[in-house]
Amino acid sequence: MKIIPIIGLEVHVELKTKTKMFCNCSAEHFHIDPNTHTCPVCLGLPGALPVPNKTACQWCIKIGLSLNCTPQKNTFFERKNYFYPDLAKGYQITQLEKPFVVNGKVNIDGHDIRINRAHMEEDTGKSVHINDGGQEMTLIDYNRCGVPLVEIVSEPDIISPEMAKNYLLKIQQIIRYLGVSDADIEKGSMRCEPTVNLKIEDDGKTFYTPLVEIKNVASLTGVQNAIQFEIDRQTEEFEQTREEKSKNNKTTRGYDAVKNKTFLQREKEGSSDYRYFPEPDIPEIVFSDKDFDAIRATLPELPDQKFVRYQKDFGLNDYDANLLTQDLSFSQCFEKAISLNPTKDMSKFVANLFLGSLKTIEINIEKIIPDNFKKLFDNKNNLSSTAIKQLILDSYETGKDPLILAKEQNLFQNSDSGEIEKIAQKVISENPKAVEDYRKNPNSIGFLIGQLMKNSGGSANPSLAKEILEKLLK
Amino acid sequence: MEFTNLTSKQIRQGIIDKKFTATDVVNFYLDRIKNIDPKIKAFITITNKEALAKAQEIDEKVKNGQSIGKLAGSVMAVKDIFLTKGIQTTASSQTLNGYIPQYSSTVYQRLIDQDAICIGKTNTDVFAFGASTESSGYFTTKNPWDLSKIPGGSSGGSAAATAAQLCQFALGTDTGGSIRQPASLCGVSGLKTTYGLNSRYGITAMASSFDCPGVFARNIEDIAYVTEISAGKDKFDATSVDQEVPKYSEKLGEINLKDLKIGIPKEYFSGSIDSEVKNKVMEAVEIFKKQGAEILDISLPNTDLGIAVYYILIPSEISANMARYDGIRFGQSTEGQSNIIEYYMETRGKYMEAELKRRILIGTYALSSGYYDAYYTKAAKVRTLIKNEFVDTFKKVDVILAPCSPTVAWDIGAKANDPLQMYLADVYTVCINVAGIPSIALPCGLNSQNLPVGFQIIGNFFEESKILSVAHQFQQLTDYHLETPKL
Numbered sequence: 038m039k040i041i042p043i044i045g046l047e048v049h050v051e052l053k054t055k056t057k058m059f060c061n062c063s064a065e066h067f068h069i070d071p072n073t074h075t076c077p078v079c080l081g082l083p084g085a086l087p088v089p090n091k092t093a094c095q096w097c098i099k100i101g102l103s104l105n106c107t108p109q110k111n112t113f114f115e116r117k118n119y120f121y122p123d124l125a126k127g128y129q130i131t132q133l134e135k136p137f138v139v140n141g142k143v144n145i146d147g148h149d150i151r152i153n154r155a156h157m158e159e160d161t162g163k164s165v166h167i168n169d170g171g172q173e174m175t176l177i178d179y180n181r182c183g184v185p186l187v188e189i190v191s192e193p194d195i196i197s198p199e200m201a202k203n204y205l206l207k208i209q210q211i212i213r214y215l216g217v218s219d220a221d222i223e224k225g226s227m228r229c230e231p232t233v234n235l236k237i238e239d240d241g242k243t244f245y246t247p248l249v250e251i252k253n254v255a256s257l258t259g260v261q262n263a264i265q266f267e268i269d270r271q272t273e274e275f276e277q278t279r280e281e282k283s284k285n286n287k288t289t290r291g292y293d294a295v296k297n298k299t300f301l302q303r304e305k306e307g308s309s310d311y312r313y314f315p316e317p318d319i320p321e322i323v324f325s326d327k328d329f330d331a332i333r334a335t336l337p338e339l340p341d342q343k344f345v346r347y348q349k350d351f352g353l354n355d356y357d358a359n360l361l362t363q364d365l366s367f368s369q370c371f372e373k374a375i376s377l378n379p380t381k382d383m384s385k386f387v388a389n390l391f392l393g394s395l396k397t398i399e400i401n402i403e404k405i406i407p408d409n410f411k412k413l414f415d416n417k418n419n420l421s422s423t424a425i426k427q428l429i430l431d432s433y434e435t436g437k438d439p440l441i442l443a444k445e446q447n448l449f450q451n452s453d454s455g456e457i458e459k460i461a462q463k464v465i466s467e468n469p470k471a472v473e474d475y476r477k478n479p480n481s482i483g484f485l486i487g488q489l490m491k492n493s494g495g496s497a498n499p500s501l502a503k504e505i506l507e508k509l510l511k
Numbered sequence: 512m513e514f515t516n517l518t519s520k521q522i523r524q525g526i527i528d529k530k531f532t533a534t535d536v537v538n539f540y541l542d543r544i545k546n547i548d549p550k551i552k553a554f555i556t557i558t559n560k561e562a563l564a565k566a567q568e569i570d571e572k573v574k575n576g577q578s579i580g581k582l583a584g585s586v587m588a589v590k591d592i593f594l595t596k597g598i599q600t601t602a603s604s605q606t607l608n609g610y611i612p613q614y615s616s617t618v619y620q621r622l623i624d625q626d627a628i629c630i631g632k633t634n635t636d637v638f639a640f641g642a643s644t645e646s647s648g649y650f651t652t653k654n655p656w657d658l659s660k661i662p663g664g665s666s667g668g669s670a671a672a673t674a675a676q677l678c679q680f681a682l683g684t685d686t687g688g689s690i691r692q693p694a695s696l697c698g699v700s701g702l703k704t705t706y707g708l709n710s711r712y713g714i715t716a717m718a719s720s721f722d723c724p725g726v727f728a729r730n731i732e733d734i735a736y737v738t739e740i741s742a743g744k745d746k747f748d749a750t751s752v753d754q755e756v757p758k759y760s761e762k763l764g765e766i767n768l769k770d771l772k773i774g775i776p777k778e779y780f781s782g783s784i785d786s787e788v789k790n791k792v793m794e795a796v797e798i799f800k801k802q803g804a805e806i807l808d809i810s811l812p813n814t815d816l817g818i819a820v821y822y823i824l825i826p827s828e829i830s831a832n833m834a835r836y837d838g839i840r841f842g843q844s845t846e847g848q849s850n851i852i853e854y855y856m857e858t859r860g861k862y863m864e865a866e867l868k869r870r871i872l873i874g875t876y877a878l879s880s881g882y883y884d885a886y887y888t889k890a891a892k893v894r895t896l897i898k899n900e901f902v903d904t905f906k907k908v909d910v911i912l913a914p915c916s917p918t919v920a921w922d923i924g925a926k927a928n929d930p931l932q933m934y935l936a937d938v939y940t941v942c943i944n945v946a947g948i949p950s951i952a953l954p955c956g957l958n959s960q961n962l963p964v965g966f967q968i969i970g971n972f973f974e975e976s977k978i979l980s981v982a983h984q985f986q987q988l989t990d991y992h993l994e995t996p997k998l
Binding site for chain 2: 082085
């Protein structure tokens with residue numbers, strides 16, 4: 038029996054526009070007093086009408102372009118009708134027939150994942166279920182109601198939980214590069230609903246297990262674990278029931294992160310009838326090529342482009358280029374640090390600092406002083422690598438000139454060959470056994486160098502020390 | 512002092528000239544309302560206090576030599592689907608009994624800002640769904656010309672209040688004829704504006720792509736004047752149109768009837784039309800003819816499809832627009848259910864009126880998967896055909912003249928239990944809404960039972976100026992609009 042998982046992801050990204058999608062309320066809702074960022078429009082009061090947020094629409098297209106989607110010229114909003122208390126109007130304004138962008142793809146681990154669409158919609162309020170002195174009740178906070186959401190729908194091209202995670206990381210990275218959302222899964226500004234089933238090849242026949250949509254996944258590990266659980270569960274279930282996918286047996290399962298398992302939420306629904314129809318309160322939105330060009334012109338350099346440039350211009354390897362470009366602000370700090378001498382040598386030198394000592398701290402671009410990096414680079418032959426690592430951290434924290442710090446701490450290496458030769462002669466005369474070893478095996482010079490360094494109080498330039506020892510022992 | 516024969520501009524001038532005060536005007540109308548409204552029941556809410564306070568504010572301004580608004584002293588009645596901050600707004604539905612809005616509709620606010628005085632909120636069919644006010648969740652308004660007859664609808668309260676001279680002008684909305692049909696049945700004038708000319712913001716939505724706020728008055732001058740103040744782009748309504756609003760009231764003499772080509776569509780004069788109605792409207796045509804206007808027989812063959820298209824598209828929009836009336840954030844609600852579905856069913860079941868439920872059901876059905884293409888999609892396509900038919904016709908004629916209703920006002924109760932008959936009452940008005948073009952209704956005499964007959968002048972998109980001018984000149988030539996019911 039051969040099992041191939043078929044995984045599609047619906048990703049919701051909450052845009053960090055100033056105002057909500059269809060009204061002028063602040064779109065901020067995290068840790069805000071309940072129902073303070075509301076107005077007649079987002080509360081769905083009688084007579085209130087939606088007016089679309091232009092920036093949000095542009096950002097949605099921006100996201101689409103970054104995911105290699107094609108923007109559509111004739112678009113419109115639609116109403117998706119269903120009843121729920123946190124959905125103030127009794128319908129969600131979204132896009133079905135004519136989303137802003139369609140047909141994109143992203144490459145994950147050498148594997149193309151097609152993107153069906155990215156469309157614009159509005160978020161719902163939040164229902165909070167509490168128990169107040171024994172009385173169960175539900176409170177609703179409408180602050181989130183009407184916050185712009187972009188839904189990115191992938192085709193079911195993902196074939197492993199790990200690939201699902203990497204896909205999410207990629208989307209998150211791109212969104213953050215664009216600066217249109219925090220895309221924080223834990224805070225809910227990025228949410229993900231995987232749909233999972235299996236292709237099973239058994240006995241020369243192919244079977245597809247029923248589709249399962251997984252809800253309440255609230256972390257990256259959660260996504261991976263929930264999908265893995267589903268793969269195992271569906272495999273087991275298929276072995277027992279041999280049930281295959283049909284038109285009406287898609288189910289919805291919730292994910293319980295504590296127990297690490299999924300549980301049945303909604304049984305065998307057909308496609309829910311949301312009675313979509315064009316939103317009559319908002320005229321069609323028509324774009325021109327010029328509009329798209331203008332949006333395209335605002336696109337920053339995207340992670341993949343940056344990655345290639347780092348390899349080409351800075352001679353960095355895959356691994357380093359990848360690490361440096363993962364996070365936009367980190368890469369911006371890096372670029373600032375090398376700005377006074379953006380050569381391959383300097384880049385490699387600074388990359389090592391970034392991926393070494395600076396990786397360990399929360400880095401802030403304001404505190405990056407390009408001159409300090411250049412000074413260290415210029416003096417890299419007079420300082421030990423340990424000293425350089427320490428100096429960059431100290432100068433980053435204090436803002437002080439690293440060369441002054443080096444002097445204060447007496448970190449400059451001794452490159453006075455006369456002085457080093459004296460110490461070398463002393464070391465040679467004091468270690469006849471080691472000298473004998475060296476004659477037999479030149480690789481054992483390390484011991485003598487170590488002795489020399491020790492005698493110099495660590496200040497001798499190691500490469501010079503080696504050179505002198507070799508000369509004396511010839 | 513008799514204020515009913517003055518126009519809004521004359522009222523304002525009288526106040527400036529200190530011939531009378533705004534308070535005099537308000538007291539005059541409050542007095543009339545006190546005597547007459549119990550008979551016709553045009554108002555759900557009478558805002559005596561607020562009206563007197565506003566009048567005092569205007570009088571105060573005059574006393575202090577300050578300027579006053581363009582509508583200072585004009586007493587207006589407002590259809591109870593316009594939200595009025597701090598004043599109960601029911602949409603004539605029990606779902607909103609006691610609902611006090613926290614904001615005002617744009618059209619209402621623009622008029623108030625020019626010192627118009629709201630004297631009360633008028634009855635309508637529930638959420639404007641109907642043609643008689645009988646579907647109101649409160650009571651049926653009576654026709655001032657004959658208290659046994661309906662006033663028409665849905666803006667029946669506003670039409671009746673205007674006819675009974677309980678206000679200077681009144682606000683209504685026209686989704687399928689809800690201004691023109693009651694205007695016609697009550698013998699007053701009423702303007703259905705081009706879709707998007709008047710903001711819909713703050714008016715309980717019936718069918719969002721059809722709803723058109725507009726004005727009733729006893730003369731075209733007031734309608735032109737109020738409309739030039741209320742109309743124009745509203746940043747809170749994405750469908751409101753961004754173009755300059757002409758000073759309609761200063762352009763009423765603009766059209767020369769001699770140069771006018773009037774189209775008479777045969778579909779509006781055939782079938783079930785009452786012969787007296789037909790004759791009265793044809794008499795109006797004769798008057799234009801005598802003035803030198805060219806009368807052209809035309810055909811609008813898609814007219815028959817209007818009702819079908821209308822009664823698929825509007826319930827579809829209604830079914831979604833009514834979803835917010837769940838009693839959770841506002842409005843009446845019930846208690847004690849064990850789950851949310853039960854709560855919805857009991858609350859909406861208890862407070863929603865029959866016509867409301869009927870239209871929600873029709874619309875929900877039409878939008879359901881499997882039916883959507885056969886109904887909604889098809890109707891939307893026919894909508895385009897009807898619109899194109901009008902646009903093409905206006906290449907040949909300047910305006911189209913037609914009756915507003917196949918009959919005069921009918922007996923209260925006659926069609927109340929026959930929704931289909933009631934829907935057919937819209938036959939001469941709906942196509943104009945389906946297309947989105949403007950049309951002005953005005954009276955053209957009384958029939959043998961002393962009931963008003965009206966007609967409409969239909970124009971191309973944004974040609975309010977033209978149709979108002981034509982209608983105004985008709986009123987200069989005739990006295991039909993000056994007839995008043997004996998009350």
